[in-house]
Amino acid sequence: MPGNVGRAILGPLADQRAVDVLNHSLGLDRPLLVQYWDWISHFVQGDMGTSYIFRAPVAPFVIDALGNSMKLALVAFVMVVPLGILGGIIAALNVNRPIDRIISLGGLSATVLPEFVTGIIFILIFGVWLNWLPIAAVWPEGAGFFTQIYYLILPALPLFLVLFGYIARMARSGMIEALDADYTRTAVLKGLPWRTVIWRHVLRNALLPTITVIATQTGYLIGGLVVVETLFRYQGIGSLIFTAARGKDFPILEAGILTIGIVYSVATLVADLLYSVLNPRIRLGTDQ
């Protein structure tokens, strides 16, 4: 077991005997395999164990944190998915014109900047100088739905920036491909109005790859959440894992990482199912 848990909790000045007693009472002096079997056999029954630091069951911490993170991720996605797709469409309809260059280059440069850098700049602009938005995502007790969203706009912005570039780029290249396809030319030649061609023929085909990209960004989002939640002091799964890692609180760390793994797998599965619903050509399990 890396690091001494008793030492991490009691501090460097504590007596070695006190550290040993604490390690014994937490069961940390047992062999690793015994500890692991103990943990995993309880975990599958829904018992995530007891936190070393908080001396309380882990499950409520993880569930609360996951709920908070999902709220933040949802605010970010609600902002970025429509705007990213719209940006990609506008860029594709104006290929190589200035507006396309601005969207493509702007999206690309926003994607490569670390979240805490853009986060700090947003905090300075909107939180400190303009004073429009709160700089920490800690809302007052019993805050309503809209107040919570108000507190989450600033933390969602750095995530928005990173995701915007990816989604806009996919939507743009999908659109360009679909605009160039034979069925689009046929639709135009048979006299359909441009609006109908775009809505009925181009968009439906163009946006399919974008959906996959949105789903694969869940993995990125989890890494991004660790940073953003720390920066904005938000009690989400990312900051929970971060605090647990620093304090060597293994039950919370293990439960948190496993929860993230489950969320990631579910998100990927949902994306695959959604993709086959939207794209009849690859619908699985049906005989031709």
Next chain:
Amino acid sequence: MTAIDVKQPELPAANANRSPVTEVLISLSRSGSFLTGLVILLFWIVCALFGEHFTPYDPLADDIINALMPPSADNWFGTDQLGRDVFSRVIVGSRDILTVAPLATLLATVAGTTLGLFTGYFRGLVDDIISRILEAFMAIPVVIVALLAIVALGTSKSTVIIVIGLSFAPIIARTVRSAVLSERELDYVAAAQLRRESALHTMFVEILPNVIPPILVETTVRLGYAIFAVATLSFMGFGIQPPSPDWGLSISSNYGMIGGGFWWTVLFDALAIASLVIGVNLVADGVQGALND
């Protein structure tokens, strides 16, 4: 006028004699984004190497009486909570990130190229097993891997280099593998095999020189992401440790006071990271454009 008429037919001939390396260099020197990125990158490299000789103050010298002073003629970027000159710290702050990120990228390139050559050359079972393991690695976000590695191995610069290097290796391996898959069907590989060259010789002496361009592109792109990752990890308190004037570290130790309006303690570090990341990505963009022509 006749001079022009004589000179023009010579140009194609001169082009034909140029080596591929010269061609790439010429194309790079004409790329605006590459040159802009190169200037930014060189500026920070010079700061990292010689910064301490031209900073107005010692970047590590405390001066508590003059703590948290706003930007002025004496301290262009103000002072931080220990009274250290922010301008001097920003200038020298490029040193750690410009050591750790390139080393991590180098490790990723060496490991990734080796894995890519093996999986692409042997295919079959070797490829299947290694590729599935690499895919599993790629599914985990770097920040999470780093978090776990730091719990297990402790905080140090070498941990960060290893974590980022090994997290990026699968991505480079995938690029190299697909390049090797098309190279190994070419006649020169068959000739080497007929000469009974060993597999190692064929991979590293015959194939490797021919897959250098995609490796070079992937390496410059990865360097951008490595700087992203190193900055993020030092902001999280992993890797680079105080009192280093590292940018990410400075932001993490000063942003707690941002509500008090001490914007100069974080803004310049943030802009420095942003400029370095964008500079490296412009270089990567230029390299990609020059090599894909």
